[in-house]
Amino acid sequence: xxxxxxxxxxxxxxxxxxxxxxxxxxxxxxxxxxxxxxxxxxxxxxxxxxxxxxxxxxxxxxxxxxxxxxxxxxxxxxxxxxxxxxxxxxxxxxxxxxxxxxxxxxxxxxxxxxxxxxxxxxxxxxxxxxxxxxxxxxxxxxxxxxxxxxxxxxxxxxxxxxxxxxxxxxxxxxxxxxxxxxxxxxxxxxxxxxxxxxxxxxxxxxxxxxxxxxxxxxxxxxxxxxxxxxxxxxxxxxxxxxxxxxxxxxxxxxxxxxxxxxxxxxxxxxxxxxxxxxxxxxxxxxxxxxxxxxxxxxxxxxxxxxxxxxxxxxxxxxxxxxxxxxxxxxxxxxxx
Amino acid sequence: xxxxxxxxxxxxxxxxxxxxxxxxxxxxxxxxxxxxxxxxxxxxxxxxxxxxxxxxxxxxxxxxxxxxxxxxxxxxxxxxxxxxxxxxxxxxxxxxxxxxxxxxxxxxxxxxxxxxxxxxxxxxxxxxxxxxxxxxxxxxxxxxxxxxxxxxxxxxxxxxxxxxxxxxxxxxxxxxxxxxxxxxxxxxxxxxxxxxxxxxxxxxxxxxxxxxxxxxxxxxxxxxxxxxxxxxxxxxxxxxxxxxxxxxxxxxxxxxxxxxxxxxxxxxxxxxxxxxxxxxxxxxxxxxxxxxxxxxxxxxxxxxxxxxxxxxxxxxxxxxxxxxxxxxxxxxxxxxxxxxxxxxxxxxxxxxxxxxxxxxxxxxxxxxxxxxxxxxxxxxxxxxxxxxxxxxxxxxxxxxxxxxxxxxxxxxxxxxxxxxxxxxxxxxxxxxxxxxxxxxxxxxxxxxxxxxxxxxxxxxxxxxxxxxxxxxxxxxxxxxxxxxxxxxxxxxxxxxxxxxxxxxxxxxxxxxxxxxxxxxxxxxxxxxxxx
Numbered sequence: 001x002x003x004x005x006x007x008x009x010x011x012x013x014x015x016x017x018x019x020x021x022x023x024x025x026x027x028x029x030x031x032x033x034x035x036x037x038x039x040x041x042x043x044x045x046x047x048x049x050x051x052x053x054x055x056x057x058x059x060x061x062x063x064x065x066x067x068x069x070x071x072x073x074x075x076x077x078x079x080x081x082x083x084x085x086x087x088x089x090x091x092x093x094x095x096x097x098x099x100x101x102x103x104x105x106x107x108x109x110x111x112x113x114x115x116x117x118x119x120x121x122x123x124x125x126x127x128x129x130x131x132x133x134x135x136x137x138x139x140x141x142x143x144x145x146x147x148x149x150x151x152x153x154x155x156x157x158x159x160x161x162x163x164x165x166x167x168x169x170x171x172x173x174x175x176x177x178x179x180x181x182x183x184x185x186x187x188x189x190x191x192x193x194x195x196x197x198x199x200x201x202x203x204x205x206x207x208x209x210x211x212x213x214x215x216x217x218x219x220x221x222x223x224x225x226x227x228x229x230x231x232x233x234x235x236x237x238x239x240x241x242x243x244x245x246x247x248x249x250x251x252x253x254x255x256x257x258x259x260x261x262x263x264x265x266x267x268x269x270x271x272x273x274x275x276x277x278x279x280x281x282x283x284x285x286x287x288x289x290x291x292x293x294x295x296x297x298x299x300x301x302x303x304x305x306x307x308x309x310x311x312x313x314x315x316x317x318x319x320x321x322x323x324x325x326x327x328x329x330x331x332x333x334x335x336x
Numbered sequence: 337x338x339x340x341x342x343x344x345x346x347x348x349x350x351x352x353x354x355x356x357x358x359x360x361x362x363x364x365x366x367x368x369x370x371x372x373x374x375x376x377x378x379x380x381x382x383x384x385x386x387x388x389x390x391x392x393x394x395x396x397x398x399x400x401x402x403x404x405x406x407x408x409x410x411x412x413x414x415x416x417x418x419x420x421x422x423x424x425x426x427x428x429x430x431x432x433x434x435x436x437x438x439x440x441x442x443x444x445x446x447x448x449x450x451x452x453x454x455x456x457x458x459x460x461x462x463x464x465x466x467x468x469x470x471x472x473x474x475x476x477x478x479x480x481x482x483x484x485x486x487x488x489x490x491x492x493x494x495x496x497x498x499x500x501x502x503x504x505x506x507x508x509x510x511x512x513x514x515x516x517x518x519x520x521x522x523x524x525x526x527x528x529x530x531x532x533x534x535x536x537x538x539x540x541x542x543x544x545x546x547x548x549x550x551x552x553x554x555x556x557x558x559x560x561x562x563x564x565x566x567x568x569x570x571x572x573x574x575x576x577x578x579x580x581x582x583x584x585x586x587x588x589x590x591x592x593x594x595x596x597x598x599x600x601x602x603x604x605x606x607x608x609x610x611x612x613x614x615x616x617x618x619x620x621x622x623x624x625x626x627x628x629x630x631x632x633x634x635x636x637x638x639x640x641x642x643x644x645x646x647x648x649x650x651x652x653x654x655x656x657x658x659x660x661x662x663x664x665x666x667x668x669x670x671x672x673x674x675x676x677x678x679x680x681x682x683x684x685x686x687x688x689x690x691x692x693x694x695x696x697x698x699x700x701x702x703x704x705x706x707x708x709x710x711x712x713x714x715x716x717x718x719x720x721x722x723x724x725x726x727x728x729x730x731x732x733x734x735x736x737x738x739x740x741x742x743x744x745x746x747x748x749x750x751x752x753x754x755x756x757x758x759x760x761x762x763x764x765x766x767x768x769x770x771x772x773x774x775x776x777x778x779x780x781x782x783x784x785x786x787x788x789x790x791x792x793x794x795x796x797x798x799x800x801x802x803x804x805x806x807x808x809x810x811x812x813x814x815x816x817x818x819x820x821x822x823x824x825x826x827x828x829x830x831x832x833x834x835x836x837x838x839x840x841x842x843x844x845x846x847x848x849x850x851x852x853x854x855x856x857x858x859x860x861x862x863x864x865x866x867x
Contacts, residue, residue, distance in 0.1 A: 080471075083374045084374050084375060085375070085380075085470045085471040085535075091554070094554055095554060095555065150585055150586075153586065153589050154589070157589060157593060158589055158592060158593060161593070164593075164595065165586060165589045165590045165593055165595055166581055166583075166586050166589075166590060166595075167556065167557070167579060167581075167595075168556060169557075171364060171366055171557065171559075171577045171579060172364070174551070174559070177553065280582055280583050281583050281585075281586055282586070283555075283556070283579070283580060283581040283582065283583070283586060285553060285554055285555035285556035285580070286555075289555050289582065290554075290555060292582070293371065293372070293555070293582070296371075297374075297383075
């Protein structure tokens with residue numbers, strides 16, 4: 001097991017360097033000079049231009065720039081935002097909890113709805129329920145988040161007046177940020193009205209962001225369940241006269257969920273990508289919105305830092321899933 | 337009877353309780369803004385969102401814009417005198433103006449001359465302890481050439497400041513109204529420096545303005561409370577909240593649902609729906625900008641006035657407004673927007689007349705037309721939503737009078753660089769005003785000084801004399817006359833085809849009163865009330 005863990009961790013190192021190369025290259029290869037791009041039709045004072053270039057370090061040779069960049073990254077220094085002059089790391093940390101909170105809830109939603117839907121579809125394979133679930137899943141999976149989010153607002157907020165349009169909390173509540181996880185912060189502050197307001201605000205973004213993982217989880221659960229249900233030991237269990245729900249929940253589901261866990265892990269990356277759109281539509285103050293704003297303002301240090309941090313996070317999640325998977329399914333860790 | 341009394345009293349209390357609590361509840365105005373600020377110090381900012389969040393609610397300037405106009409009026413300076421040679425400005429400062437009290441700072445004195453000197457010196461003097469704090473980039477201070485314009489700034493006494501210039505500069509007082517020239521507290525700055533947290537001056541602001549910053553959750557909400565001690569009188573509501581909503585469609589939904597009272601920049605596509613809503617008011621104004629097609633007069637045949645006039649008649653402006661701006665623009669006649677003072681209403685635009693254009697071209701010796709290039713913008717700007725579409729419409733119009741146009745574009749940086757070097761024949765560009773002075777359009781874009789890099793590279797002695805003189809006199813009436821005359825010369829000489837001033841819309845709830853749109857695109861709530 002130790003060997004398995006070590007080998008997976010070692011694999012991370014080259015991947016991490018690959019990501020640093022990509023983020024480093026991304027900023028340098030984007031067309032246009034950031035300073036020109038910011039000022040546009042205004043003639044730029046050459047003195048100021050040169051000073052800015054120097055501040056961003058773009059005036060040095062490429063390998064020098066990269067060396068300095070790596071050195072800083074390993075010292076936890078991702079540079080300063082050109083726009084706000086705050087450390088990128090600090091800006092990231094102040095927004096990351098909002099994204100994680102939304103992603104977790106969206107994933108939870110996907111699992112709570114997706115897994116039962118998949119099971120039902122598998123049991124009723126080929127019947128109307130199955131077709132309905134699978135059609136819905138396919139539709140959900142191919143729905144552009146941007147459009148879906150606006151549709152949700154239009155229907156639930158404007159037409160039915162059930163949910164707020166956007167934001168994380170009603171303006172009347174004022175919760176001090178302790179952890180950055182708003183639901184937790186509300187509870188810590190003992191303000192239950194605010195807690196419910198926060199939950200209320202989460203409904204639509206959760207549906208918008210959780211629909212794709214939900215659809216994928218449902219489809220995965222279904223196919224994996226169908227496979228397991230055809231196994232001999234299920235037949236044995238049924239033959240022993242066990243109640244159907246016991247066969248399904250205790251015997252089949254445990255094995256059927258193994259591939260589903262992988263899918264859930266892999267979906268983390270997708271969730272973060274989806275967060276960019278969801279956060280924009282619902283004014284959710286997380287890293288997705290931060291990335292979009294930085295792109296708008298050509299805040300290069302932020303873009304570079306944020307992409308690196310997000311990529312690292314996804315890598316770590318994937319590692320965790322890998323390890324968990326090895327833990328659940330011994331065949332994986334012994335396979336060479 | 338008893339029962340009835342009971343029911344009546346219960347009913348009455350049911351009606352009364354919400355009424356009472358509604359009265360006790362504080363009035364809050366919510367503004368759905370389009371983005372968060374870069375900083376809370378307007379000296380450092382360039383974005384409208386920064387000025388909206390810092391300069392307008394929190395700070396004041398020596399000179400300020402009247403709400404809803406580009407005219408300026410006394411702000412923290414009660415009055416000023418200008419020496420006859422136009423070099424020395426003496427500002428009499430307003431007394432009894434209180435600094436805000438925040439959790440980091442309790443003022444011990446009122447606003448005075450030290451604050452003014454400090455605020456300027458921070459941007460200007462490299463040896464100022466604050467000059468390098470928070471990046472030390474003062475874009476507008478540099479862009480308005482203040483380091484070259486200013487000679488000295490001195491405190492005469494607590495209520496008087498004297499600013500001496502290197503050369504006469506009549507837009508000077510208008511420039512002082514720019515948000516970047518907000519006045520910061522020296523006492524607060526000193527305290528923060530002593531405490532080793534100078535950057536707090538920029539992140540936890542203290543101003544003299546109508547609202548006090550309470551809290552900022554990045555990308556989400558900015559909260560202010562009304563400054564009860566505000567020198568112009570306390571605002572008419574208790575709390576101001578900026579609900580940062582980047583997506584325009586979401587902003588529209590929020591205002592429709594009543595989650596905000598004022599929203600900036602709606603999508604053109606959402607306007608019909610918003611206009612139809614009885615709970616909303618749609619405000620409209622020409623943007624403080626101009627889009628134009630410049631003719632490079634250094635090149636043939638554009639060195640011929642007749643050709644330029646002919647091209648002005650050959651392009652159907654009304655069609656451009658319809659097709660490119662989808663109606664959200666007004667045709668531009670002059671090179672300055674109609675909301676700017678000294679705009680000359682008497683100037684007549686060339687009417688669309690292909691037959692007459694052809695005739696003029698013939699007179700100029702281009703009976704069969706000519707071949708040329710037209711450069712179109714590769715990016716979207718507030719004054720031009722679609723460069724390519726506009727270029728294609730122009731190309732089609734010009735073809736009708738025999739002018740064969742090849743369309744050209746480059747990556748934005750390259751485009752601007754080549755434009756400055758004068759490689760183009762005809763080129764699309766535009767301008768959004770930096771400060772509300774015709775000087776910022778006419779001198780910046782069309783003077784002989786600018787001709788080395790300007791789009792039309794046009795240097796006309798008559799025009800130049802007028803705008804240069806207007807820069808040197810300080811009497812507004814006389815300046816107005818000179819600028820009006822300059823606009824006439826401009827139209828006659830036609831170095832540009834003036835395209836349009838885009839229209840900017842803002843939406844408020846019907847119960848918002850006293851809100852005026854700013855031609856400069858800022859959002860000011862100090863005179864607003866909620867019905």
